[in-house]
Amino acid sequence: MSWRGTNKTLQILEAAEQGRYGVLAAITPSLVHAAAAAAKIASVPISIHLDHAQNFDQIRHIADTLPFDSIMSISVEAETGRIEGGEDGIMGTRDLEGILTSPEDVEDFIRAGVDYLAPSVGNLHGDYGPKGPNLDMDRLRGIFKALNGRVHLLSKACIQAGVTKFNVNKLVLDPWNDYIKTNIHKPITQVIEEGIEVTTRWMERWMDIMGSTGKA
Secondary structure (H helix, E strand, C coil): CCHHHHCHHHHHHHHHHHHCCCEEEEECHHHHHHHHHHHHHCCCCEEEEECCCCCHHHHHHHHHHCCCCCCCCCCCEEEECECEECCCCCCCCCCCCCECCCHHHHHHHHHCCCCEEEECCCCEECCCCCCCCCCCHHHHHHHHHHHCCCCEECCHHHHHHCCCCCCCHHHHHHHHHHHHHHCCCCCHHHHHHHHHHHHHHHHHHHHHHHCCCCCC
8 A cells, every 4th residue: 555545634635625625634743844745736635734732932943944934824823711621732721720711802913913712611621521521612702703704713513603613623533543543453554444434434524514515
């Protein structure tokens, strides 16, 4: 099997082009060159998202030296309040109590010149646990109303409340991990190839759910 047949990034890109939807790729700094190359040759919009950048010097280095602005303008996303939970790349928030965003926070957010708001409305970093998500939709609607169309906001109920950006990393990697665990007895190349097909199908499913399919 060729490297193209085992590369998840290329498989997702091919699925996006077939479905005609854009992709927002959340990456680490080490992957930015490969992601930038993929974005340049894609026939659909590809944005590169440096996830969980919390160190000012790192952000400055990335903005100055890595090919973000060579493929797009650099925009900034900020979390207001504090989102609970733990996830790769987040410094020391796993045991901290969440602080919810209020509609009154919006003016400070706008004055800071940030492009994307990631509000804290009961959403978590990482796993929600057996009870699942418990989102304060009234709070989210209030935040969206306070924004009043002046900036872009980051499942269908959330979209109706005003959300336009979703991170689905865990939602597509969990099926991949489950498939690998239950099929590890197969030849490794077969497991990887079939696992990529599983991941691609889940990417397509979530693009359909979010209403992105066919809109690029």
